[in-house]
Amino acid sequence: MAEGLDTAGYEVWVTDVDAEALADCPATWQRHLASAADETAMRGVFAQMDGLDVLCANAGIAGPTALVEDIALEDWRACVSVNLEGAFLAAKYAAPLMKAARRGVITVTSSTAGIYGYPNRAPYAAAKWAVIGLMKTLAMELGPFGIRANAICPGAVEGPRMEGVLAREAAAKGMTRDQVYEGYAVGTSMRAFVEARDIADMAVFLASDQARMVSGQVIAVDGHTENPDPKV
Structure with a gap:
């Protein structure tokens, strides 16, 4: 998404908890080492901005792979904290700027x-x-100020993060990595994984004037998932 918006002409700011990943980003980007779930850190990042055109609240972790009765509360809270509270904090501090x-x-x-x-x-x-639910509420609250909000729903995206998911699911289900991979692929109409650029293209489109009346929408970029429980 950052690369796509950079190509589209935006000044890019990125935050991450991974210092090495940030170091690999272009020097022209504003890079900040911060956890999306840390309110003090996020407040500090947004306080440095004079304005903000586009927010991509994209931080997330996979969380545990286990039956619900086997999930520890601390693991539940860690997953929800990054995926949900991270998006909330980003929106909280972006809204006044917008x-x-x-x-x-x-x-x-x-x-x-x-x-x-x-x-x-x-x-x-x-x-x-x-x-x-957060996004739809933001669309309703912020629409009168000319601010749009949407959600992108990726399917299985090629890359190291998905490889970790495949490994954990294979272990949990007693399957091989390739069997789980094939299960994801055959569970879509397109019979293929999504690539990162597919998600980036949608983010750039939603940021553009071409999408000026698109708000409050849930947009899947997944090759049309037919089977939410991948199996061979």
Whole structure:
């Protein structure tokens, strides 16, 4: 998303808890080492901004892969904190900046797990459903100020994060990594994983004037998920 918005001509600010990932970002980007779930840190980042056109509340963690009765409360809270409270804090501190300009775009990252639910991923699914409720409320509250809010729901996205999910699900289900991968792929109409650029393209579109009347929407970029419980 950052690369896509950079290409589209935006000045990019990124936050992350991974110092190495930030170091790999272009030097032209404003880079901040901060947790999305840390209110003090997030308040500090937004306090440095003179204005804000587009917010992508994208921070998230996979959380535990286990049956609900086997999930520790601390693991539940950690997952919900980053995925839901991180989006809330970003919106909380972005809203005044956008209201002052009477324009802006907020895009939160949900998931197809926030549309269908997901076995063995209760805290993640719950958080991703909740961010959709947050987004729809933001659209209603902020629309009179010319601010739009939408949610992107990625499916299975190629990359290291998904590889971790595949490994954990394979272990939990007694399957191989390749079996779980195939289950995800055949569970979509397109029979393929999504690529990061597909999500970025949607974020850039939602930020553009071409989407000027698109608000309060839940948009899946997933190749049309047919089966929310991947299996062979």
